[in-house]
Amino acid sequence: MAPPSIRLFNTMSMQKEPLEPLVPGEVKVYVCGPTVYSYIHIGNARTFTSFDVVVRYLRYRGFKVTYVRNYTDVDDKIIKAAHETGEAPVDLASRFVEAFREDARALHLREPDVSPRVSETIPEIVAIIQTLVDKGYAYEAKGDVYFAVDKDEDYAKLSKRNLDDLCQGERVQPGDLKRQPLDFALWKAAKPGEPSWDSPWGKGRPGWHIECSAMSEKFLGRTFDIHGGALDLIFPHHENEIAQSESATGQTMAKYWMHCGFLDLEGAKMSKSLGNVVRLRDALAKVDAEALRFFFLSTHYRHPLNFGEKALQDAEGRMEYFYETLRKVDERVAGKDFGKGPLHGEPARFLTEFESAMDDDFNTAGALGALSGLFGFMNELTDKPPVKDKPLVGRTLQALREQVRETSRVLGLFEDDPGAWLLRRRDRAVRERGIDVAEVERLLAERTAARAAKDFAKADQVRGALKTLGVDIMDTPAGTSWKVAAPAS
Ligand SMILES: [Zn+2]
Incomplete structure (x- = not known):
């Protein structure tokens, strides 16, 4: 070679x-x-x-x-x-x-x-x-x-x-x-x-x-x-x-x-x-370490970089999107065997793009751009797969997930377990925004009961009440989870 x-x-x-x-x-x-x-x-x-x-x-x-x-x-x-x-x-x-x-x-x-x-x-x-x-x-x-x-x-x-x-x-x-x-x-x-x-x-x-x-x-x-x-x-x-x-x-x-x-x-x-x-x-008391790394790496190392509250929030929001994607992909394909066979849509191209950016004077901004493409593709494959062949989609997602691990070795991002990272971010947001977790859980239970009773008007009303508290809920096959909503900008 x-x-x-x-x-x-x-x-x-x-x-x-x-x-x-x-x-x-x-x-x-x-x-x-x-x-x-x-x-x-x-x-x-x-x-x-x-x-x-x-x-x-x-x-x-x-x-x-x-x-x-x-x-x-x-x-x-x-x-x-x-x-x-x-x-x-x-x-x-x-x-x-x-x-x-x-x-x-x-x-x-x-x-x-x-x-x-x-x-x-x-x-x-x-x-x-x-x-x-x-x-x-x-x-x-x-x-x-x-x-x-x-x-x-x-x-x-x-x-x-x-x-x-x-x-x-x-x-x-x-x-x-x-x-x-x-x-x-x-x-x-x-x-x-x-x-x-x-x-x-x-x-x-x-x-x-x-x-x-x-x-x-x-x-x-x-x-x-x-x-x-x-x-x-x-x-x-x-x-x-x-x-x-x-x-x-x-x-x-x-x-x-x-x-x-x-x-x-x-x-x-x-x-x-x-x-x-x-x-x-x-800074690390306020923002996640990987989000801070992401913020640093989003600009080429030789260029000046502006440090500010908004830029850090954006970086953390971006990391949240990455980890949510990884959690979703892991739920779908981790540890599963989809057999041998072809992959969909040349997933290796993202790693090639990542490497050519890094080969060019360690252009981490370009490398993160390649990662954006990779995560976009993972979301497409999990949310609205363009092909019906489930093993093909599963194998492709596993290959993409493996590429994320490879890039993680280089960037020092995604080194955490997705669930653990997301929970930590939520805990920090809860503290910062003064959200009453007991109240959130009471409302979630109320909504689950309403849904079980097919009282959807009531369920929607509770979702609204949670939104007012600053909480977004997500219904997934694994159950309902919640996160602190992004601050209104
Ligand atoms: Zn010296």
């Missing part, structure tokens, strides 16, 4: 390129992880979901993937936050690593193969800094070590910035130890009360960028396939990673650079300084 023809947009070349891993059949991926000083916000969650799907899809396509995502557990922000809570920085960081892992599980993010921490990578970090000093790319100043940007001829090749422009208006401030305004810290001399480690330059701690150079080399080698992160990491973080790694090793750091677009909060770029940050766990 020919290897899959995946194309991905490479920020370095600014174009789509065919994915040709360094070792055929294996893809090594590094994604910059969270700085663990607080709970992550939904913008971070979008980035990590995008790369979760990239990794899932590469595995689905048969690649052996090694996925590394780090924890920045030594950082100015952590020290500042710990100062405010009175905890030791290391304790605060551990607490937020755990919080991140909980959030990641809730969002159905698969664990990376390796999740290294800065505090566990100090010897490797010191070794790279020493190499850079030895090679003349870095200099020591009173216990700090800086990278000398003017020694690196292709500095800013990822962001394509012009060094003269970057230097405009930048001055070395009095008291600064660096020689040039763009030089950046590889090592910071210890200040009282801060975590510190021994080094050839005295006690201190790493600067931010050097950790990713050290961790990626430690776990993926000097050159690896894909380096990912959010768009705002291109400059200076990724630029500085490249400067450090490539100056130290003389080799290309990563073959492909992938960047995920911003999440806008109702149009305003999400930034902590604006105070319009929504924490992932707050």
Whole structure:
């Protein structure tokens, strides 16, 4: 079988390129992880979901993937936050690593193969800094070590910035130890009360960028396939990673650079300084995790995405439609044997469409479009089958259901039992809308009795009363079920 023809947009070349891993059949991926000083916000969650799907899809396509995502557990922000809570920085960081892992599980993010921490990578970090000093790319100043940007001829090749422009208006401030305004810290001399480690330059701690150079080399080698992160990491973080790694090793750091677009909060770029940050766990208290994933994936990962109440409601409504369809299909065909034979209407075409969308720079929006077609077809086959042949319809539905399972492995959607998902959504809606479940059940019993007595006027009247409470009822072969009606818009 020919290897899959995946194309991905490479920020370095600014174009789509065919994915040709360094070792055929294996893809090594590094994604910059969270700085663990607080709970992550939904913008971070979008980035990590995008790369979760990239990794899932590469595995689905048969690649052996090694996925590394780090924890920045030594950082100015952590020290500042710990100062405010009175905890030791290391304790605060551990607490937020755990919080991140909980959030990641809730969002159905698969664990990376390796999740290294800065505090566990100090010897490797010191070794790279020493190499850079030895090679003349870095200099020591009173216990700090800086990278000398003017020694690196292709500095800013990822962001394509012009060094003269970057230097405009930048001055070395009095008291600064660096020689040039763009030089950046590889090592910071210890200040009282801060975590510190021994080094050839005295006690201190790493600067931010050097950790990713050290961790990626430690776990993926000097050159690896894909380096990912959010768009705002291109400059200076990724630029500085490249400067450090490539100056130290003389080799290309990563073959492909992938960047995920911003999440806008109702149009305003999400930034902590604006105070319009929504924490992932707050969002997950209001909206189902798969609905949030669906919302993220409904826009291509490189495009900006607008986060808002209405968009989330729409996503959850869409997931409800998907799960209702799955429940209906499962009731009809799960575990049944329809014998061997042909299928109706080429059901495999949806999976082909799904794969060609994903092959095209992980176009999840296109992939969800293929799924819409698939679910539409399942509904047609269950509600008004175009053919009378029941085994043919049954076999086709089973084949379509299997395709949903395949796509589920990639998207992290439909991982739940349909009945359980729908019940959870109903419970949440009941709480939010303050619906009296005992009253709903009393009315349902009244309606069942009326129908049994063939008093259809009364049954309709009760249905109306339920509607007033915000409840829709569905009569199915398996009995009557109910759900909370969509809010009037
Ligand atoms: Zn990084």
